[in-house]
Each structure stands twice: as structure tokens, then as C-alpha cells.
Amino acid sequence: MKRLSYALAVLMSTALFATACGGSDALVLCTDAPYPPMEMEIDGEFTGFDIELMRAIADELGRDLEVNNIGFDPITSGLAMESGECEIAAASITITAERAENINFSDPYFTADQSLLVAADSGITNLAGFAGKNLGVQTGTTGEMYANANDPGATIISFENPGDIFTALAAGEVEGVLQDIVPNAEYVLNNPNDADLVETYPTDESYGFAVKKEGSEDLLKSVNEALAKLVEDGTYDQIYNDWF
């Protein structure tokens, strides 16, 4: 029994020690991969537009970047940042006023136009053509909001991730997908015979990096400064051209 309490005490102090020290000086980034080409894993390394941009920002801050593929739920609950699992999240997160009540966003770094993709054999050419049809969207995205606001009388089905939506598209469960242009364009590129991109809708919404609401003002400020510098010196465009 003695030994057990001793072990417990050691375990607890180790845990306390670990939390207190919080790892090295690397900037820990939370993301939700795969969401190509924004974030994905290639040969065991995380990369993609979000990740590489963030890496450049970490460079500017003089820190290494450590990627934690924690998933969308811990990020969208704010828990990943509040609990200190990571300092910042980059996961194609659309900036909305509602979200900004509970987390802070960096300056926008990417404009997320919406687009409509249809199954090649559906014969549908625009959003109005979805009256009475099934339209796939991704949960909690600008695409979902746009579809609901401009609903042509379709059944709008929300999926957790683009993979699920495209499986549903292939299965004929939905006739089209309304979401950010990035994953839609990527899908058409890879499956030119199965799907067509028929419409795009410019929205005023964009992606931002997310940090916790309180106690991250300094980080946010330096990230914004680094981002501005990267845009100015052309590094941003260089990374952009690598991925789009």
C-alpha cells in the first residue's frame, strides 16, 4: 500500500512538473488534417498552405513550429487553445462574429470564396437547379450558411468533413456540394470525369488563425506583424503559388 501511494505521489508531481514547464520554445500549432491543400500529411510530415504559412510566421518569430493534428472539435470548442495544448490554431477557420465572441482571430490571411460543385451526370447548372434535390455542405462553414441563406428549396445535408461529402456525392446521396472553393477545386482536379464546378460566389468571409480569448494578446500582435511582413516581402505569394 505504501508503495502505491509513493508511486501516486511521484506520478502527480511528474504531471505537475510537465504542465508547469509546458515543453520547449516551439510554437505549437493545432490543426485538422487532412483538408488539402490547406493542411495535410505527406510522408509523415504535416504540410499545406496553412501549415507552411504558419511555419514562415514562426520563422519570423524566431521559433520552431510544432504541429498537433488535434482535430476540428477541440479547436471549435476552444479547448485546444484554452487548455494550453497549443498556442494557435490554423485549420481553415472562417472568421465569424459569433466565433469571435469566444476566441480571438488573427488578421484574415485567405479569402474563402464559395463554390458549387455538381455530379457530372446530374445535369444541374446552378443553385436554383437544386430545388427538391440533395445538396451537401460542411458543418459550421460559410458554405452551410450561404446554402441556408440562398436555399432554392433543396434538402441541405451537413457533413463533418469534405471526405464524407465526396463519399456521399459518389454514392449519389447528394447531387452537389456547396463549400469553399479550395476543396471543391481540388476534387474536380482529381476527378475530372465525375464532377463539375458550375458556380462560385464571392463572400466577404475569410480564414483567420485562432488564439485563446485572454492572455494571448502579445502572440496575436506578433503573428499579425509577421503576417503583414510576409505579405509585403512576397513570401506569402510564394507560398500561395506553391499550393494553388
Next chain:
Amino acid sequence: MYGLLGLVVAAMVFFADWEQIRKSFFNVEIIKSMFPEVVTVGARNTIIYTALAFALGIVWALGLALMKLSSVAPYRWFATAYIELFRGLPALITIILVGFGLPLAFGWSIPGGTLGKGAIGLGIVAAAYMAETIRAGIQAVPRGQMEAARSLGMSSGTAMTYIILPQAFRIIIPPLTNELVLLIKDTSLLFVLGSTPQSKELTKFARDVMAAKVNATPLTVVAVMYLLITLPLTYLVRKLERKAEAEKR
């Protein structure tokens, strides 16, 4: 030892960042914003999916159990293969196969949207588990019961229906309750099928609010909702069990 445990609990209470917990898990504004939909949509759908899946599952499980005990070898083979397959696969994969695999392969999909696909997908899995429970229940009824019934001139089907199964089901009330409670929680896997605003179950409902508000409070709310569903249910079953026990005497 208990002293140490008390100390650990006291330390956790003392060192916990209550302000942080309140902010992340008990945001009153968000709690308010979730009602009444969390009940009228979320809880309602969770209960409907569970009830339908359980109903389908138990009927199908009974068939499987009888096949497994059958003297006809191919019936036994089929039941064994079915049970091993669907007990071995993660429920999530079975749901995806039912929801997307069927239409991909045959161009035909189960009607009824999430309700139809979800209930059948979960029913298929639940049947595999419950079939073994029912089989065990049937085998737990003393052999003499069947022999006595047959010697009174009952056919084996009649004896099974009126003598063996009622006793078997009485025996397996606790494990069947387990299965029902598991099924309630497995409905949270139905998110993969996609959802419309009216077809969300509790977990999906919470995750959507979570994504919109960037706060974990919705998880607390639905955790309480799950308990509000399961606790009265298990209480009811305990009463049922006691009643069955009393009748036996």
C-alpha cells in the same frame, strides 16, 4: 489510503481553475440558446433512432439466435458468420457501409434519410451482439422445460414461443439493458451520414453549436441530456427486473 484519496480530491478541487471551467463548460448564454431545440430536435432524434434500431435489432437478433441453435447446419454457419462479422467491425464502419456502400454498389439506397439508414445500420450491429445474449438466455433455461413441454404434446415451435422464450427473456433483461444503453450512445456515430437541421441527434447538435460558438458548453448540456435519458431507463429496468424476480417465486 482513503485519506490520500481525499487529499487528491481536495487538491483537485483547490487547484482547479474554476473560472476557466465555468467559461469553457458552463457558459449560461450558450446554455440558454440551446433550448428548446436540444430537447425537441436533439433528444427527440436520439430517442427515435435508438428505439427503431433496438426494435429492428432485437427481432433480427432473435432470428439469429434461433438459427445459431438450429439443427440445420447452414443456418448455424450463417448466424455464426454474421455475428462474428458485425461484432468485429466498428459500428462506424458498418454505418458508412450501409449509408454509402449500398448506394455505391447497387445504386439503391435505404429510404428514410438518416432515420432509415441509421436505424438499419445500428440495428445490424446491435443484432449481432443481442443474438449472442438471447442464445445464452435460451440455453440458460433448464433443458427439462423443453422436454416437459414436448411430452405434453406441444410442437417444438410452440414450446419455444410459450415456454422457453418468456423465461429466457426474463434472464437476459440486464444484458439487454446494457445493449440498449450502448445503442443510445452509438447514435452519436450517425453524424457520418450527414444531417439536416431536423435530423441531428444530441451529439451532432452539440458539436454544431460548439463549432458556431467556439465553446465547449454544448457538450456539458448534452452530457446531462444523455443522463436524463439513460438514468430513468435503467431505473425502469431495475423495477421490471425486481417484478420479474418476484413473479418467479
